[in-house]
Amino acid sequence: MLEVRSLRAGYGGTEVLRGLDLSVGAGEIVAVLGSNGVGKTTLNKVLSGVLRANEGEIRFDGKTLTGASSADIVEAGLIHVPEGRKIFPNMSVRENLELGSYRRGRERRSANLERVFETFPRLRERSGQAAGTLSGGEQQMLAIGRGMMAEPRLLILDEPSLGLSPLLVEEMFTLIRRLNGEGLPILLVEQNVVQSLECASRAYILENGLFALSGTAEQVRNDPELKRAYLGM
Amino acid sequence: MMYSPAIIAEAVVNGLMTGAVYALIALGLTLVYGVLHIINFAHGALLTAAMFAVWAVYVAFGLDPYLAILPLTPLFFGLGYAVQRFVIGPASHGSDSNILLVTLGLSIAIENALLAGFRSDTRTLNTDYGFQVVELGPLLLSKPRLIGFGAAVLVTVLLWLLLSRTDTGKAIRAVAKEKLGASLVGIDVAHVYAVTFGLGCACLAVAACLLMPTFYVNPRIGQAFVLVAFTIVVLGGMGSIPGALVGGLFIGVVESLCGLFLGDSLGQIGIFLIFILVLLVRPTGLFGAKA
Numbered sequence: 001m002l003e004v005r006s007l008r009a010g011y012g013g014t015e016v017l018r019g020l021d022l023s024v025g026a027g028e029i030v031a032v033l034g035s036n037g038v039g040k041t042t043l044n045k046v047l048s049g050v051l052r053a054n055e056g057e058i059r060f061d062g063k064t065l066t067g068a069s070s071a072d073i074v075e076a077g078l079i080h081v082p083e084g085r086k087i088f089p090n091m092s093v094r095e096n097l098e099l100g101s102y103r104r105g106r107e108r109r110s111a112n113l114e115r116v117f118e119t120f121p122r123l124r125e126r127s128g129q130a131a132g133t134l135s136g137g138e139q140q141m142l143a144i145g146r147g148m149m150a151e152p153r154l155l156i157l158d159e160p161s162l163g164l165s166p167l168l169v170e171e172m173f174t175l176i177r178r179l180n181g182e183g184l185p186i187l188l189v190e191q192n193v194v195q196s197l198e199c200a201s202r203a204y205i206l207e208n209g210l211f212a213l214s215g216t217a218e219q220v221r222n223d224p225e226l227k228r229a230y231l232g233m
Numbered sequence: 234m235m236y237s238p239a240i241i242a243e244a245v246v247n248g249l250m251t252g253a254v255y256a257l258i259a260l261g262l263t264l265v266y267g268v269l270h271i272i273n274f275a276h277g278a279l280l281t282a283a284m285f286a287v288w289a290v291y292v293a294f295g296l297d298p299y300l301a302i303l304p305l306t307p308l309f310f311g312l313g314y315a316v317q318r319f320v321i322g323p324a325s326h327g328s329d330s331n332i333l334l335v336t337l338g339l340s341i342a343i344e345n346a347l348l349a350g351f352r353s354d355t356r357t358l359n360t361d362y363g364f365q366v367v368e369l370g371p372l373l374l375s376k377p378r379l380i381g382f383g384a385a386v387l388v389t390v391l392l393w394l395l396l397s398r399t400d401t402g403k404a405i406r407a408v409a410k411e412k413l414g415a416s417l418v419g420i421d422v423a424h425v426y427a428v429t430f431g432l433g434c435a436c437l438a439v440a441a442c443l444l445m446p447t448f449y450v451n452p453r454i455g456q457a458f459v460l461v462a463f464t465i466v467v468l469g470g471m472g473s474i475p476g477a478l479v480g481g482l483f484i485g486v487v488e489s490l491c492g493l494f495l496g497d498s499l500g501q502i503g504i505f506l507i508f509i510l511v512l513l514v515r516p517t518g519l520f521g522a523k524a
Binding site: 048049050069070071073074075079080081082085086087088089090091095098099100102103104106146150 | 400403404406407409410411413414415416417418419420421
């Protein structure tokens with residue numbers, strides 16, 4: 001569904017992504033793993049149209065999205081749940097969710113709202129509360145809920161487990177499997193190597209703007225170099 | 234010196250009526266600040282331009298200033314939209330200090346264009362209701378200012394409804410606090426900026442129409458109003474809509490009472506005393522969020 005070919009991007013004269021090839025097929029969970037500062041956030045910025053690629057091609061669902069605006073990318077159904085949540089703190093939980101369907105899925109807004117509330121009963125309880133007053137875990141639920149309001153055809157989750165307690169991290173990965181179980185393809189961008197590899201079908205390891213390793217989750221997990229560098233084994 | 238309660242009451246009501254129009258001018262300023270996070274230095278010049286527009290359509294077509302609200306509000310919305318989208322936005326390259334300079338330059342350009350076109354003469358409109366009064370119990374109230382009060386409050390309420398009930402309004406509030414999050418739900422941030430700037434200019438057009446029956450216009454008139462409007466924005470809290478309304482009404486009353494007790498020419502002294510007091514005691518303003 002998502003095809004990225006020899007993607008290069010950066011800031012000013014500094015190139016961060018130095019030629020990436022990546023694909024996500026229908027129904028897959030694909031993980032992009034790597035530590036801080038290897039280009040994960042830059043990759044997401046390019047995929048969501050916040051940053052222009054210098055070179056390369058992004059195709060989604062047969063359409064070329066290289067250089068498209070964020071609005072067009074959302075319109076196409078490629079929905080990005082950003083790192084740090086980026087919810088609207090001054091607005092109520094309900095308003096945050098409603099804005100999720102600003103560009104896409106507006107006709108079925110109330111039905112989708114009900115669906116999100118069923119997935120996250122906690123958000124229903126707090127629907128009138130200002131989003132900025134929610135706990136970190138609740139804000140992460142809200143960010144994902146807001147993404148679901150746009151009826152994603154592919155969901156990019158950027159560091160969804162960041163800053164959550166171990167119990168909530170476990171819950172987050174259960175949720176990711178559940179969303180995927182309903183047929184939603186997910187691109188999971190994470191630092192949490194162990195748990196991401198448990199739920200992903202394929203994985204890419206990003207190092208210094210290049211994919212150092214890629215393959216099925218099984219292959220990646222058993223790679224001796226990965227074991228040494230990321231798992232300390 | 235003591236005045237009878239009726240005179241003081243009249244001064245208070247008069248102050249509220251002036252204050253409502255101040256509030257409308259402050260509303261445009263605070264909205265643009267709240268969303269674009271810049272002080273729009275061109276606000277005064279745009280108000281002057283709007284007042285000249287009211288004067289011009291009256292002289293050219295005999296269009297009543299109140300009826301002029303209908304064509305001028307959308308016209309100034311469009312003008313504001315275009316200025317932000319095609320001048321300020323592209324010229325700023327995303328840097329706030331550039332935007333300040335661009336709006337400052339814009340204000341100089343507009344003011345001098347008006348000066349070249351209309352000379353420095355002061356002009357007034359002569360409507361037949363300009364000096365009419367309405368008797369309200371013991372109070373004698375100026376009819377055009379009463380209309381101005383009603384219309385200004387109505388516009389504030391409409392703007393508040395727009396921001397809290399419509400998708401466009403919600404998008405504006407979203408962009409105000411979380412630009413990246415807004416882009417990621419597909420909100421076109423450049424468009425929202427331009428709509429916001431347009432709304433600010435539309436407020437000015439309405440304010441100009443409400444002012445002209447009792448006020449005069451010359452190419453530098455806007456500055457005086459914007460100085461007061463800026464005080465209101467600081468008093469009410471930068472970016473706060475209820476703050477602009479309450480602050481505007483309050484400043485109007487202060488000016489009116491100071492005028493009564495200290496003499497007309499000293500009326501504005503109270504405004505600036507309050508400005509200094511607010512900065513000393515509560516720099517975030519009445520409704521402002523903590524920085």
